[in-house]
Amino acid sequence: MKSISPVTLKVPELQRLLQSVIAPRPICFASTISADGIPNLAPFSFFNLFSSNPPIVVFSPALSGRTGQPKDTLLNLKEVPEVAVNIVTYPMVHAVSLASSPYPRFTDEFVKSGFTPLPSEKIKPPRVKESPVHLECVVKQIIPLGDQGGAGNLIIAEVVLIHINENIFDENQKINPAKLELVARLGDNWYLKVTPESLFEIEKPITTIGIGIDALPEKIKNSKIFNHNQLAQLASVEKIPEKVNNSILSIEEEPLILAKAARLLDENKIQEAWQLILNII
Numbered sequence: 001m002k003s004i005s006p007v008t009l010k011v012p013e014l015q016r017l018l019q020s021v022i023a024p025r026p027i028c029f030a031s032t033i034s035a036d037g038i039p040n041l042a043p044f045s046f047f048n049l050f051s052s053n054p055p056i057v058v059f060s061p062a063l064s065g066r067t068g069q070p071k072d073t074l075l076n077l078k079e080v081p082e083v084a085v086n087i088v089t090y091p092m093v094h095a096v097s098l099a100s101s102p103y104p105r106f107t108d109e110f111v112k113s114g115f116t117p118l119p120s121e122k123i124k125p126p127r128v129k130e131s132p133v134h135l136e137c138v139v140k141q142i143i144p145l146g147d148q149g150g151a152g153n154l155i156i157a158e159v160v161l162i163h164i165n166e167n168i169f170d171e172n173q174k175i176n177p178a179k180l181e182l183v184a185r186l187g188d189n190w191y192l193k194v195t196p197e198s199l200f201e202i203e204k205p206i207t208t209i210g211i212g213i214d215a216l217p218e219k220i221k222n223s224k225i226f227n228h229n230q231l232a233q234l235a236s237v238e239k240i241p242e243k244v245n246n247s248i249l250s251i252e253e254e255p256l257i258l259a260k261a262a263r264l265l266d267e268n269k270i271q272e273a274w275q276l277i278l279n280i281i
């Protein structure tokens, strides 16, 4: 592996490298307002949820890498410590990118990028109508991480009101990620779009504690057929299941059975895979 000390890289190179590997990052489309009431919109992918009780989101407008100057979002938040965080989806993404242009202060990016301001209920900055999820937030703390270009400023904000477009719910009132069409930021110019094909589920190992890979039968653990994911799927059961059928198989069939079990695991059919495996251990 190549090992790199951050101090050996120029800041833009370091930023490009880290952004390419710390990815995909969700995008916060932050609507803020100046003391004079002029709105500002800008996207930030140094963004995440950090607490649910209290509900806290954090994003980071850095000092400009080119000029070392603070971004308009940061200046606005120091004047009016409130922000509408709008979640970015695929139908919005090109206009969101347009809004990230370094327009002069007091340029209204709602106008520049063609988004529709929607009045917020608890805060002054407007929300973005085109986004299906808006978080009205009050800024609790701003933490500068440095004073040179590229230094982040953590905006620690408490969510005080959540608005969600009902079209993104499924019949059980859970958010359907296929309907939400989230986009995320990768390195360089790359973005990622959540599509039905890119989604998969893994049950949380909270209510059941998996036996662990160390507890798998030696024959399975040492088999060349299963990859790490498949071994972990087998090891996620609470105990090795009981055999339900008693088929007698010849030793020659073993590799075929293991290969079939591996295919079942790729379809997340863990119990079915175990039943096949139980025939040969």
Ligand SMILES: Cc1cc2nc3c(=O)[nH]c(=O)nc-3n(C[C@H](O)[C@H](O)[C@H](O)COP(=O)(O)O)c2cc1C
Binding pocket: 027, 040, 041, 042, 043, 044, 045, 046, 047, 060, 061, 062, 063, 070, 071, 072, 073, 074, 096, 097, 099, 100, 101, 102, 103, 185
């Ligand atoms: C998808 C996307 C994500 C971005 N994320 C960040 C970020 O996390 N931090 C940052 O300082 N700039 C980020 N930028 C760049 C800012 O959006 C850009 O500097 C913008 O002009 C800042 O606007 P403002 O001066 O109106 O606050 C991002 C740009 C895009 C397109």
